[in-house]
Amino acid sequence: MIIKELFNKVADWDYEDVQMEYGEAVTAVFNIDDKDGVEQKYEVQFEEMADEDDLTNMDTPFLPNTGGVWELNFTSQVVGGRFNIKTNKITGSGNELLVFATVLDIIDKASQKHNINNITFGASNNEPSRVKLYKRLMKRLSKNWSIIPPAAVSAQYSHLADSKYQTWILIKKGN
Numbered sequence: 001m002i003i004k005e006l007f008n009k010v011a012d013w014d015y016e017d018v019q020m021e022y023g024e025a026v027t028a029v030f031n032i033d034d035k036d037g038v039e040q041k042y043e044v045q046f047e048e049m050a051d052e053d054d055l056t057n058m059d060t061p062f063l064p065n066t067g068g069v070w071e072l073n074f075t076s077q078v079v080g081g082r083f084n085i086k087t088n089k090i091t092g093s094g095n096e097l098l099v100f101a102t103v104l105d106i107i108d109k110a111s112q113k114h115n116i117n118n119i120t121f122g123a124s125n126n127e128p129s130r131v132k133l134y135k136r137l138m139k140r141l142s143k144n145w146s147i148i149p150p151a152a153v154s155a156q157y158s159h160l161a162d163s164k165y166q167t168w169i170l171i172k173k174g175n
Contacts (some may be wrong), residue, residue, distance in 0.1 A: 026116070027045045039078070040078060123166050125164050144174075146171040
């Protein structure tokens, strides 16, 4: 099987209204059963960064396009769970390729529909499998996005140099 074919199948997903205390958010959700048949709800949220955090107000070599800067977050939770707890931990659901392909589809379609041209997101160094997954994600996105890798981000933003997190910046090409 060709690697590209692994990402052709995506889960059905839709936008969900989520109230934010400040700023704008675009949230997409999809459900997938895990390897034990337990339904998991996944949420992919783009949250517009507040002005004081906005890269357009910083001295940076990474020139964002129009449309503001959006932070990308992933969460999951057990559907119908007693406590309705969301987590950003790796679920081990056994469906990582379907989840990955769906997230790629959401990034592509949501960024077009909502004028999302600049994205930042991160992963903890304590989760090497997530860091590895995000590196794969970058390869898939590099056709349409300029990728600013963690080393370049932390070199520019000294407060991130000793961080336990790796931060990526994506800037949409062609705008």
